[in-house]
Amino acid sequence: MDVCILIPTLNEERTIGKLVREFRGLGFSEILVIDGKSTDKTVEIAEREGARVVIQKGRGKGDAVQQAFGIIQNEVVVMIDGDGTYLPSDVTKLLKAIEEGADHVIGNRFGDYRAGSFRKLNRIGNKMLNRIFSFGYGIQLQDILSGYRALKMDEAKKLELNKTGFEIEAEMTIESVKKGLKIVEVPVTYLPREGKTKLNPI
Numbered sequence: 001m002d003v004c005i006l007i008p009t010l011n012e013e014r015t016i017g018k019l020v021r022e023f024r025g026l027g028f029s030e031i032l033v034i035d036g037k038s039t040d041k042t043v044e045i046a047e048r049e050g051a052r053v054v055i056q057k058g059r060g061k062g063d064a065v066q067q068a069f070g071i072i073q074n075e076v077v078v079m080i081d082g083d084g085t086y087l088p089s090d091v092t093k094l095l096k097a098i099e100e101g102a103d104h105v106i107g108n109r110f111g112d113y114r115a116g117s118f119r120k121l122n123r124i125g126n127k128m129l130n131r132i133f134s135f136g137y138g139i140q141l142q143d144i145l146s147g148y149r150a151l152k153m154d155e156a157k158k159l160e161l162n163k164t165g166f167e168i169e170a171e172m173t174i175e176s177v178k179k180g181l182k183i184v185e186v187p188v189t190y191l192p193r194e195g196k197t198k199l200n201p202i
Helices: 016-025 042-048 061-069 088-099 120-137 168-178
Strands: 003-009 031-035 052-055 076-079 104-113 149-152 183-190
Touching: 003 016, 003 042, 003 061, 016 031, 016 042, 016 088, 031 042, 031 061, 042 052, 061 076, 061 168, 076 088, 088 104, 088 149, 088 183, 104 168, 149 168, 168 183
Parallel strands: 003 031, 003 076, 031 052, 104 183
Antiparallel strands: 076 149, 104 149
């Protein structure tokens, strides 16, 4: 399978090297880091470990994803946060679901999250949003805000994405439902973030 690993980053020097190294160790040669103008050594480390680095033109995670989707020519894209909260080894679960016919695979964090990985407010809010989504769109999903997902690029390019911030995951899921994509969730491990979070729980 022709796969691009997409990693949006902003000041992730603590984790980006290990992340790129592990994906390369798993046999992935196409690793694209879209960097939001980091002020630390994220870019230097990512390039040293063998990733292709593109500096983001705009600002925000959503903007980075949209820019990346305009660049990627591979058959499948695997999107993962650069903060070390997800395990590269779980990529096999996402790609297996793609091979079995899914268009959009979401890594569900709620089956195996470690102590400290979720703030209480984040966990409660996340579950509420998932229930509202399930009620409004008639599809039962448990983790529409997950940052670990895989999509067939032909289908991903059909998504009309406009959100520039952390709302991008929810927008990708909603757009996938609207466009009739087959969405599948698979369990993934979720670890505590190293360093300060950029996400405002409110």
